[in-house]
Amino acid sequence: xxxxxxxxxxxxxxxxxxxxxxxxxxxxxxxxxxxxxxxxxxxxxxxxxxxxxxxxxxxxxxxxxxxxxxxxxxxxxxxxxxxxxxxxxxxxxxxxxxxxxxxxxxxxxxxxxxxxxxxxxxxxxxxxxxxxxxxxxxxxxxxxxxxxxxxxxxxxxxx
Numbered sequence: 001x002x003x004x005x006x007x008x009x010x011x012x013x014x015x016x017x018x019x020x021x022x023x024x025x026x027x028x029x030x031x032x033x034x035x036x037x038x039x040x041x042x043x044x045x046x047x048x049x050x051x052x053x054x055x056x057x058x059x060x061x062x063x064x065x066x067x068x069x070x071x072x073x074x075x076x077x078x079x080x081x082x083x084x085x086x087x088x089x090x091x092x093x094x095x096x097x098x099x100x101x102x103x104x105x106x107x108x109x110x111x112x113x114x115x116x117x118x119x120x121x122x123x124x125x126x127x128x129x130x131x132x133x134x135x136x137x138x139x140x141x142x143x144x145x146x147x148x149x150x151x152x153x154x155x156x157x158x159x
Contacts, residue, residue, distance in 0.1 A: 001092045008090055008098055008127050011136055015040045016084035016102075025079035025109050030070050038063030042128055042137035050144050078154065079109030088122060096129035097139075106150065119153050121145040 018037050023029035041062040047054040056062035070080045088101040103122045108114035126140040147157050 001095075004092050004095065004098060004129060005090050007129060007136070008100060009087065011040075011127070012084070012087060012100070012102070016082075019080070019082035019104075020084070024070060024081050025074055027071065027074055030074065030080075031067055034063040034067040034070065037066055039135070040137050042134055042139050045138055046140040048140065048142045048144075049147050074109075076156070077109055077112045078114060078156075079107070079112065081107040081109070083107060085120065096131050098127045100125040100127055104146070106146075114154055117153050119149040121149045 015037075018024070018033060021033060023033040038059040041056055041059055043056070043058050045056045045062060047056075054065075056065060073080045082104045085103045085105050088103050090098050090100050092098045101122055101124055103120060105118050105120045107118045108116070121143075123146055124142040125138050128134075128137065128139045130136045151157050
């Protein structure tokens with residue numbers, strides 16, 4: 001079980017910095033960034049958001065849909081810079097799966113009407129190690145707090 005937690009922490013170290021990259025606020029570079037993000041999601045990855053369910057059938061679909069979300073935020077001037085503040089908890093469930101509580105801060109883009117009014121939230125991720133010929137990745141995320149905090153500050157949502 002300690003080995004799985006170490007594996008997850010290494011995985012998070014490859015995932016989280018992508019959202020803090022300057023590319024997350026660049027219309028010219030966001031496509032390439034999302035192509036790096038997509039492989040972190042296993043096919044069938046599901047997002048639960050305040051009772052709504054979204055599913056990515058493939059990693060390429062995940063990259064495409066995340067790109068749409070990011071481009072929308074960039075075009076409104078908000079940007080999409082997320083910084084992982086802390087992995088609050090990893091709860092190993094089985095030899096290949098765990099729940100991960102990750103606390104993020106969203107930093108609005110410089111020059112945005114929301115500059116300096118970032119918000120912090122915790123998402124809960126479901127991790128699955130490499131199984132059945134598939135690489136490791138996120139199987140699901142519960143992101144109610146992410147959206148609720150965004151709405152409190154901006155009056156907007158990703159949806």
